[in-house]
Amino acid sequence: MAPRRPVVPALVLSLMTATVLAGPPAPAAAATTYTPVAAPAAAAARSTTGIKFVDITSGDAVLKANVVAPAVAGRYPALVLPSSWGLNDLEYAAQAQTLAGRGYVVVSYTPRGWWFSGGQIDTAGPKDMADLSRVIDWTLANTPADPNRIGTAGISYGGGISLIGAAHDKRIRAVVMMSGWTDIVWSLYAEETRHRQSAGFLKIAADTLGDPSPELDKALDDFFANRNAAEVAAWGRSRSAKTYLDGLNANKPAVLIANGWGDTFFPPNQLVDFYGALEGPKRLELRPGDHAIAELTGLAGLDNAVWNSLYRWFDHYLRGVATGVESEPPVEIKPLNAATEKYADWSALSGDNRRYGLGSIRTWDGTGLLGGAPSTGWSKTLPTDKDTFANGGIALITNGLAAFTGWQPWVWLPTVDRSRAGVWASERPSRTQRIRGIPKLHLELTGTEPKGTLVAYLYDLDIFGNAWLISHAPTTWLDTKGGARTVDLPLTATAYDLPEGHSLTLVIDTVDSLYYDENAPHKSITITGGSYLDVPIH
Structure with missing residues (x-):
């Protein structure tokens, strides 16, 4: 029999050899059945x-x-x-x-x-x-x-x-x-x-x-x-x-x-x-x-x-x-920053869907309002080949460390360049918002190339500018012509408690090293009025 090589799990090697910048911790018919028998007193x-x-x-x-x-x-x-x-x-x-x-x-x-x-x-x-x-x-x-x-x-x-x-x-x-x-x-x-x-x-x-x-x-x-x-x-x-x-x-x-x-x-x-x-x-x-x-x-x-x-x-x-x-209950979840919860089915996670319209961009800080009915008469243009500090991290590492430390991927929001990204922040709620399920982003776009990519990030923003990642997702279109288009993007499923006094914040840019993008260099994509974010709230 051939000798056995020792196991060196790739995940462990990745965690030991890579580093990642982390911010401060986030705030707080049936199968065959048998006659039941007594379980062993101990695992062994x-x-x-x-x-x-x-x-x-x-x-x-x-x-x-x-x-x-x-x-x-x-x-x-x-x-x-x-x-x-x-x-x-x-x-x-x-x-x-x-x-x-x-x-x-x-x-x-x-x-x-x-x-x-x-x-x-x-x-x-x-x-x-x-x-x-x-x-x-x-x-x-x-x-x-x-x-x-x-x-x-x-x-x-x-x-x-x-x-x-x-x-x-x-x-x-x-x-x-x-x-x-x-x-x-x-x-x-x-x-x-x-x-x-x-x-x-x-x-x-x-x-x-x-x-x-x-x-x-x-x-x-x-x-x-x-x-x-x-x-x-x-x-x-x-x-x-x-x-x-x-x-x-x-x-x-x-x-x-x-x-x-x-x-x-x-x-x-x-x-x-x-x-x-x-x-x-x-x-x-x-x-x-x-x-x-x-x-x-x-x-x-x-x-x-x-x-x-x-x-x-x-x-x-x-x-x-x-x-x-x-x-x-057969659906058990451990939210990113809350205790374990159990539900009868997946649909029971979110009892309400809250729509946040994307609003016009303020000139003094380059941030738009996230909330209320979708508005019109505004636009935000993004370059197709410029990255920002908003990102999904490093595969295996960023979210892996988050599981052990309790610290979600973090960015200091003032460092996100508004000339490269669109940023929309909500009013700060007076009570905790329990986000459960799959947030969905609807975007109205103009000036697009036949092929293109956007990446959306949903953050928890405190009063000091610290932003913790709640969910994100990329979207790509592959078409035969450019111009105006509508994008409907489901973000990654999540469970997160947005604390009282924190702002739900959306960032959109065009580059993330987790993904290949289909953007032509030196072009732009324009987000326009009528765009909104649907957030499942329990």
Whole structure:
């Protein structure tokens, strides 16, 4: 057997080697059921076999894997854990021991094309689906696993494989997807805007730690070269859970989806409609943080809210333990600056939609009023190739640090150049405004080129000019002619308490290093009257 390379998670390396400027802290039919049994008193209540390394042959590839199980003879539910993009089967070593102690057979494996597993990276394609089923076959043939109680779970790539796999393999009765995707096309091209940094991280990892398939190489090469978008989209759709929703609804596994508000790889908007369309047992949890950050400490075996939810989910749907997860509200959110909340469904987050019209720009400070009915008779012209201090930060790093520190990405608003950006600030409310859901921006534009990009940022502004990022999003248009146009842009889903006396502030510019823009140099875009922002308020 080939030697195992040590796991060095890319997320940890990123947090250790990169720096970021941070401002002051922000102000304050159902799945199979079983007779309930008592949960173990502690996470490691049972002795285990310890981790054993195995090779699993699947088609043209030998997959590197490890297995750990309860030491006492008997039949146990089984969990299959595909590793994340760029990592290997040792990723889940601490959690596999914990789960085995709770009464599970746990098989972790390195997907094809990564590290010492054979084959080439299939990016959750048909070969990966066949591999997942083959790993289940191996588990049933070589461990004391109960064939009627199979679950899959994983972070990022492993989570995506787990969810899509449940549409293909009816034996999978429960799934936990952490920081995964449901629509790769939207992840790459949300609002027609190419996501530069996140795709760049994926390519670096694949080229450094894996063996990319020709299909993956072509898709990424075309993406970065801005060509053959329809072909890239077709490749992405075949690797998206959204495409296999009918299969999931036919099989009805119990699905738990956990993600971060600030996930720069798989922003959470894609999850909302998908979650609503699932017909089996389901749960949606959103917390502060970037990609794979909320669940990161759990990989070290530390107490972690996401992994605690995973225990409760599998304990109920695979072990029959009455954990309460089946009866509590299925949408759980941890706002960016407030305590955890639970809702009956996503629509219950926002009880009211408040419209803020964009008003004319004051001459003395270059700021417009955000609020009241949309007004007319004004305009604000932005250069197409000038950046500002308003930005979405650095993928993985900025929102990742925010999850640990409680400090949202920050800018001192007076430093945002009004000759390069449009800025609109609301009156300061006399009570806290609880923003919950997806803010939506409507813009009336003139003087646009056939192709162009805008980026919108929603901030919490205090009286000293400190502005904390609540949400943001880019939008791009690809047309055959320029001129006047209307843009309707959903910002990233968010949950944030705007404190009493703080101003809700909108900034719009044309450049952000997170994204590729389609702006012609030395041109301009003009925002005009009739523009407004809709904010969901609970």
